[in-house]
Amino acid sequence: MANKGDGGEKATLHVRGESHDLNVLKASIGPDVIDIQNLYRRTGLFTFDPGYTSTASCESQITFIDGEKGVLLYRGYPIDQLAEYGDYLETCYLLLYGDLPNQEQRRKFDADITYHTMVHEQMRAFFQGFRRDAHPMAIMVAVVGALSAFYHDSTDINDPHQREVATRRMIAKVPTLAAMAFKYSLGQPFVYPRNDLDYASNFLHMCFSVPSEDYHVNPVLARAMDRIFILHADHEQNASTSTVRLAGSSNANPFACIAAGIASLWGPAHGGANEAALNMLEEIGTPERIPEFIARAKDRSDPFRLMGFGHRVYKNYDPRARIMQRTAKEVLAEVGDPNDPLLEVARQLEEVALNDEYFIERKLYPNIDFYSGITLRALGFPTSMFTVLFALARTVGWIAHWREMISDPSNRIGRPRQLYTGPVMRDYVPMSQRGAGLGDQVHDTDRNPES
Numbered sequence: 001m002a003n004k005g006d007g008g009e010k011a012t013l014h015v016r017g018e019s020h021d022l023n024v025l026k027a028s029i030g031p032d033v034i035d036i037q038n039l040y041r042r043t044g045l046f047t048f049d050p051g052y053t054s055t056a057s058c059e060s061q062i063t064f065i066d067g068e069k070g071v072l073l074y075r076g077y078p079i080d081q082l083a084e085y086g087d088y089l090e091t092c093y094l095l096l097y098g099d100l101p102n103q104e105q106r107r108k109f110d111a112d113i114t115y116h117t118m119v120h121e122q123m124r125a126f127f128q129g130f131r132r133d134a135h136p137m138a139i140m141v142a143v144v145g146a147l148s149a150f151y152h153d154s155t156d157i158n159d160p161h162q163r164e165v166a167t168r169r170m171i172a173k174v175p176t177l178a179a180m181a182f183k184y185s186l187g188q189p190f191v192y193p194r195n196d197l198d199y200a201s202n203f204l205h206m207c208f209s210v211p212s213e214d215y216h217v218n219p220v221l222a223r224a225m226d227r228i229f230i231l232h233a234d235h236e237q238n239a240s241t242s243t244v245r246l247a248g249s250s251n252a253n254p255f256a257c258i259a260a261g262i263a264s265l266w267g268p269a270h271g272g273a274n275e276a277a278l279n280m281l282e283e284i285g286t287p288e289r290i291p292e293f294i295a296r297a298k299d300r301s302d303p304f305r306l307m308g309f310g311h312r313v314y315k316n317y318d319p320r321a322r323i324m325q326r327t328a329k330e331v332l333a334e335v336g337d338p339n340d341p342l343l344e345v346a347r348q349l350e351e352v353a354l355n356d357e358y359f360i361e362r363k364l365y366p367n368i369d370f371y372s373g374i375t376l377r378a379l380g381f382p383t384s385m386f387t388v389l390f391a392l393a394r395t396v397g398w399i400a401h402w403r404e405m406i407s408d409p410s411n412r413i414g415r416p417r418q419l420y421t422g423p424v425m426r427d428y429v430p431m432s433q434r435g436a437g438l439g440d441q442v443h444d445t446d447r448n449p450e451s
Contacts, residue, residue, distance in 0.1 A: 011034045060404060062401060067311070067316065069316055072319045074233070087199075092113075093105065116168050116169045123180075127181075134185075137262065139181040144259045148256055154166040163254070163406065171399070175203040193206060231320045232390055233397050235394075243263070258402075265387060271387040271390045278342075290345065290348050306349070309364040316365060321367055324368050335378055349370075
């Protein structure tokens with residue numbers, strides 16, 4: 001129940017015969033929250049919230065999502081406006097500093113990012129330690145974390161100047177490292193960054209140019225790549241962002257925190273959704289088979305699920321999906337067949353989802369992953385690179401949240417509590433008095449280097 005107290009709105013908790021007034025903290029937009037910071041001290045109780053779906057872990061001014069209305073705002077700006085009229089580096093500035101840059105701020109920010117695009121030359125040899133068939137995300141977790149071993153002058157989180165340098169270095173160097181991971185998987189030579197190119201064009205050049213031929217970046221593809229970066233730049237307190245904040249709460253260096261975020265993003269339930277959606281479209285194959293798979297999706301006994309539909313947060317149309325749909329059409333019209341059967345499968349599946357009562361009742365609208373896989377494939381990237389591109393784009397969001405957390409005077413090391421349901425206290429039993437038990441045999445597969 002809620003009532004008004006002297007300090008504003010209060011929520012009253014009745015438990016074990018006692019009443020406790022808890023402050024209600026006001027949000028600028030979105031749900032207000034009940035302040036339970038002192039709940040344990042006052043009641044001896046914790047709250048139980050697996051997955052933290054009803055818990056605000058921090059106060060933030062960066063990104064707002066209204067899942068019911070399908071709204072995504074970066075610092076108050078709608079995502080569709082930023083993707084339509086802005087570009088990625090402008091969006092980076094906005095996420096980091098709170099406002100869109102003026103002309104001079106933008107010029108200086110671009111110059112600072114460009115200055116840091118190269119990586120230490122010894123990192124080229126670092127890549128040689130990975131197997132030829134290493135997954136690019138495995139490489140990214142390692143090499144981004146290894147930046148702290150190369151750039152000691154930007155790891156002191158208590159120094160505002162070093163935090164700024166680390167910020168620019170990561171935004172500038174992660175595309176270079178991502179392109180190197182891609183080239184390594186292909187067995188092609190690394191390509192140095194070109195500082196005369198814009199951010200997205202430079203990345204495409206590092207990925208697809210080779211020393212033996214001239215390569216000219218297609219501006220349509222560069223614009224699509226830039227838009228994809230904007231759409232993925234931040235998404236509030238998701239698993240990877242929360243991981244970055246939790247790692248950062250221990251005062252770990254920023255490179256280690258971003259590496260932790262990449263590791264979290266690697267999970268198929270988080271960053272791998274666009275690959276799963278593309279695999280599903282390829283499994284369906286042609287529009288004629290759509291009714292068969294729709295029927296399977298509705299059958300609870302069938303393990304098949306429509307990937308790219310529905311979202312943990314959005315209970316309406318994902319605002320990024322419309323932009324990605326248009327981007328997919330532009331890319332396919334430029335480099336591929338606009339009548340690509342997979343795109344037609346996607347179009348018809350979307351039409352079904354928006355008109356079929358089964359999907360409407362369950363609010364299973366298409367999300368950004370539904371179209372991004374098709375777009376990235378048309379750009380020339382294999383599925384193993386999809387999550388790497390996601391990580392590249394999300395780096396600025398992670399950094400923005402890390403910076404906000406470091407500057408928050410109320411920041412404390414993260415320490416979730418638990419509901420313990422294990423054995424109560426018991427005494428140690430000597431080996432001679434223990435009964436026979438069944439144990440799982442452990443096989444040391446590491447003895448075989450090919451396992």
